[in-house]
Amino acid sequence: MKTLGLALALAVAMPSFAAPPVPLNTTDVDALVAKPAKGTRIIALWALDCAYCEQNLKALADWQRKHADVDLVFVATDPMSQSVTLEARLKAAHVDTVPSRAYAESTPDRINFLIDPAWGGETPRTMVIKSDGTRRALSGALTTARISKLLD
Template sequence: MIARSLTLLLALTLAHAAGAALQPFDTDAFDEIRTRYANETVLVLIWSLDCHHCKDGMAKAAGLLDERPGLNLVLVNVDPADEAAAVASTLQKLGLSEADNWQFVDAPAARLRATIDPQWFGELPRSYLIDAEGNSAGFSGRISQDALDHWRQRSR
C-alpha cells in the first residue's frame, strides 16, 4: 500500500513537472468537483490515453475554451497512475494543461466510477453536463456539438 502511494505521488509529481497539475481522483473527488462548481455549469469529460474519440471531444472543448476562457471544464483521466507523465503530455498537446485535471488513483476503477455514476460501467468517452442547479446528464460516446453548444450557452 505504501509503495502504491509513493508510486502515485511520484507519477503525479512528474506530471506536474510536465506542465499539467493532475489531482488524484479518489472516492471523494466527484463530490469535491460538484462542490467546487456549485451554482455553476460545468462539463466533465472522462477520458483515457487510448481513446481516440475522447481526444476529439477534448480538442473541441479546448477550442471553446480558447473562445471563452471562463467556461468550467473538468477532465478526469482513468489510466493508471504510472501513466501520469503521458497524461500530462497529452493535456499539454491539446492545450488543456490549465484545465481542472484529475487522474484515477490506485483504487478499484469500478469503485471510482460508481462515485461518479452507479449506472456507468466504464465505456469511453463519457461526459457529464452539470447545470447550476446541480442536475447532471451523462452521455457515452462522442460528445456532440449540440452538447458543447449547450454547455457554452448555459455558462453565460
C-alpha cells in the same frame, strides 16, 4: 517602456507549463460532482486508449474558451502511475491548461460508480452538472451541436 515591452514579449514567448494531473481518490469524488455555486461544470472522462477522447477534449476546451461560466475538468480513468504519459498527451493536444485529474486508487470501477452510477466505464464520457443540480451525461464523440444539446 522598453523594459516593459521586453518583459511582455518574453512572457508571450515563454511556453506555459501546466501542472500534472492531480490524484483522484474516492474521497474526492463528492467535491468533483457537487453542483457548482454558479454556472456549469463539465467533467470530461477520458483514457489513453480511447479513440475519440482527444477530439472531445479539444472540442470541450474550445467551447469553454467561448463560455466563461463553464468550469471544465478533465478526468483520466488511467492510473496516476501514468501521469507522465497523461500529461504528455494533454500537452500534445494543446489542452494542458485545463485542470486535470487521474484515478489514484486500484478500484477504478468504484470511482466510475461514484462519479456516475449509470456509467459503464466507456470513454469518452462527458458529464454536465449545473448550479441548479441538474445533471446530464453522454458517451461518445462530441460535436459542437452535441455539446450545445448536452448543455441545454
